[in-house]
Amino acid sequence: MNRIGLGAMRITGNGIWGPPADPGQAVALLRRAVELGVNFIDTADSYGPEVSEELIADALSPYPDDLVIATKGGFVRRGPGRWEPDGRPEHLRQACESSLRRLRLDQIPLYQLHRVDPKVPLEESIGALVELKEEGRIRHIGASNFAENQLRRAQKLAPVVSIQNRYNLVDRGSEELVDLCEQEQLAFLPWAPISGIEHHAALREIAQAHRVEPSQAALAWLLARSPAMLVIPGTASVDHLEANVAAAALELDPHEVELLTAHGGAVNGTTRQ
Secondary structure (H helix, E strand, O other): OOOEOEEOOOOOOHHHEOOOOOHHHHHHHHHHHHHOOOOEEEOOOOOEOOHHHHHHHHHHOOOOOOOEEEEEEOEEOOOOOOOEEOOOHHHHHHHHHHHHHHHOOOOEEEEEEOOOOOOOOHHHHHHHHHHHHHOOOEEEEEEEOOOHHHHHHHHOOOOOOEEEEEOOOOOOOOHHHHHHHHHHOOEEEEEOOOOOOOOOHHHHHHHHHHOOOHHHHHHHHHHHHOOOEOEOOEOOOHHHHHHHHHHHHOOOOHHHHHHHHHOOOOOOOOOOO
């Protein structure tokens, strides 16, 4: 697995709502990602909604054998910037079946609960995913925007293979979960992986020393932070995509990794993506 994947939220319209201004450009970006060796693409039924999944299928179906498509269910969209959790089993079943149809898949390799719905017991939401797995509609179960206690509750019902939480150089709100994923051999998918780095002086200095962009150095730090890390930067630009993928070849020395780790900031992560 290439540890730099692609987050497919940004290929939609403004506010993660509706189609992009240039759907052809989005299709070209997805195809270029595969050409560059990206073999993990993360999306969700709520991106658009539906738009991101449809573009992925239009661009890449039938899929290469080594390409993993991960999607998520558990949000309802009623307008730009609006995200309403819905973890009811009947909603998750309908969402999964609709994603299968849009993605033109017989089985979704990784299906993630997008967020815990405070109005629905977590066990009911995860139980719906367990049933879908038993029926062969999904292969693996993942979780997004989870706390450790929620992960433990989910693990009592089924294996959870991945956690997708907000995490980056300046937002360490999921630090303990990164370590937990490493210890238990789960994948950790940081969303917003380069957010908030604009004024990070140490990062800029290290990036200049390597003659790369600060965003590339930030991605390299994430990869060095833990072997559990599977980074999914999102973009609507082919140039940015190419720069992101190239970051996998950047090796920071241990002193640089330590310096960036020491100069990061811990802030409260958000539960929306």
